[in-house]
Amino acid sequence: MRKINPHDFKVARRGTTREINRQIVLNLIRAHQPISRADLARLMNVRRGVASLLVSELLSESLIFEGAVGEAVGRGRRPTFLYIDSRERCVIGVDIRASRTYILVTDLMGKQLGVVSSFQTNKDVNALTQELVRRIKQTLTDYKEIGVCEGVGVVVPGMVDPALGRVLHAPTLGWRDVSLRDPLAAALGLPVHIENSGKACALAQLWATRSDVVASANSVFVSVSDGVGTGVVVNGELLRGRHNTAGEFGHVPLSIDGPRCSCGATGCWEAYVSNLATLSRYFGRDLADARPRDAETASFTVEDLIARARAGDAKALAAINSTARYLGLGLASIINSLDPSRIYIGGEITTAWSLIEPIVRGALRERTLTDFGGTTEIHIVPAEEHPRLRGAVALVAAPAFAAPMVA
Amino acid sequence: MRKINPHDFKVARRGTTREINRQIVLNLIRAHQPISRADLARLMNVRRGVASLLVSELLSESLIFEGAVGEAVGRGRRPTFLYIDSRERCVIGVDIRASRTYILVTDLMGKQLGVVSSFQTNKDVNALTQELVRRIKQTLTDYKEIGVCEGVGVVVPGMVDPALGRVLHAPTLGWRDVSLRDPLAAALGLPVHIENSGKACALAQLWATRSDVVASANSVFVSVSDGVGTGVVVNGELLRGRHNTAGEFGHVPLSIDGPRCSCGATGCWEAYVSNLATLSRYFGRDLADARPRDAETASFTVEDLIARARAGDAKALAAINSTARYLGLGLASIINSLDPSRIYIGGEITTAWSLIEPIVRGALRERTLTDFGGTTEIHIVPAEEHPRLRGAVALVAAPAFAAPMVA
């Protein structure tokens, strides 16, 4: 039951019906390919004639293509299968992180086309832009077979204004109101989209096409690494809020008097569950201590910690279990406030999921308001799936499949 | 950019375009009445012919009516004004609270038609249902001029399944999985809708037609009274979540080690800012103390406390200021997680808004992640506006104006 905004609405035009159904066909092909016109008509509950016309429109725009004739199930004419046309079209995803920057090339369906390449992040925006341009151009010329590039998606760990294409604030990069999209787009001659990495991760899961897991239209992505990034999907749409800053659950407090957080406040969830917090707990240091780690501990990662815990180091296990508990307590807040169908968790700590799940679940049950809450689906997203890069790619690929704005 | 759910979508039919535009016209008349066909056509950017046809459809269904001919602005034929037809049609709103139950009759536009009546809540569901039926029938026969009743909206302080029409859990009423809608509907012979009161309050603000304030499509309603109820509106739609339990910000913690909350957990926002918490703070009692208040303090309300504070009672002022600070800290969590365009606050504490606003704002700035956050619009909704009853009414009236589900 959505209210029509009487000051900003979209009237349905003569072609609106067509536009809607066209997008539905496109999405059905995306989700069910290979699929025949007849099956499309059945799924949509329209006559085959309508489906045929919609398909021929998409064919003429070469958004889809006719593949081989399929095998008939019973008797009768065999169906011609339709596919999203991702041949000779590619998308580039860029994940800028504090330490390194990653690049991935995929097709329009998000299928990985090469290896993930990376380089050290130069925090000078101009230098970074130049290096990105160089590497992207290199990639596109090196591999001619990947075809035309449809666009570049860039995700950044910070606040972004996607409309203006600017990074408003990225603390770990030291960026404040820097222009990123337009210089990149100008130098590459390609459309560029930028977005916050937490939001992009949520997008990636929303738009993922996996046969085993159906994407959830109400979900939250929680990325636990140096900080805690979150992205929220409501009704199949990314929750942006007034200033595109919605979804910062990392800075909702567990205890307002708790340890100091990188954001300046105290007791944020992030200050309890970030990798830094977990390691600090292990090394017995004050969580609020921001001094650089000494040489011994500088290269010690959460993965190392988990390895030690699995090897029987009780102190390591205790540190991880503690993080697990706080993780669950924070997830409970997300569940109480949003009641999502599913929560995705990414980040290094998830490699210990088998160890920590019972503790997370226990904390969850402790603080969720309803019994449902404690049973909320939790999906672990391993780092190998590159959720941020997938999200960057989705920024480019998804708009073509989105529902038209109407009413 | 909404994703089309490939397993649950709505194909656009031959009449879908018209359905959409019909609803737009209805909403424009609702928002701008009195308005002429020609003005509708201009607002919608369509030909007058189309607007005329849509209007005549609505006229034939007597959803709208033609009023007097308006005064011409310049020269030319004078416009015939159109209005939502709320003549001879009424809606009944019911607000069930732990202590008392309130009834309000309005027209389809939510205009109050009589006085708000109330009676002591009988916590036995059957008895309460019978009394409600008796009183509603009485009201409808007493005032013939209010016309046909379009339906009854009921709001309850607890978890509701609007689809099944059941109250799943209402702690203050002691209800657990009770059937409320169907018995009422059967006895009254009228459509009945039930919903959680916090969600209804948010609905009320979304659907309110006020010339001075434009409703916000991204807002949060926070109701501070015995407990803390919240309702969230995203993209002009009530946020329900998987089990219709979304929006329980009252049980997001400020400090997990804080005072015990009615929900069983500790340190919930509610445990810091509810009326009980404020009063307990004044009386110097442990916030976690659940013992019944003694005779002296039993009838002492937050309003009394505010009166004392305004009269110069330093202890009273301190108690209120403390609540104000916690209120701001909790609102910061809402802003960080949802970044709404506007927050509505209702409840007794708001009568002290002039006293507490600087403190609330200060706490807000302290914990919001961005500078925008601290400037989020806050609207006070006074009790006299009966936001819960308005919400109950909106449950009945709003569906007729809602956007069609498409794509």
Next chain:
DNA sequence: GAGTATATGTTCCGCGTTTAGACAAAATCC
């Protein structure tokens, strides 16, 4: 191997709805 049954994909026409423009009605200005 011919005939029959069944499934896919195309084509044609009907009808509802927007789009465009003409026209009548009503009011003001000169």
Next chain:
DNA sequence: GGATTTTGTCTAAACGCGGAACATATACTC
């Protein structure tokens, strides 16, 4: 009283769904 302007209605064209017929292609049966 005539010109001008605005409202509201009406008609024809274009568009796209709805329904059904038709051609095509395959498998089964005798």
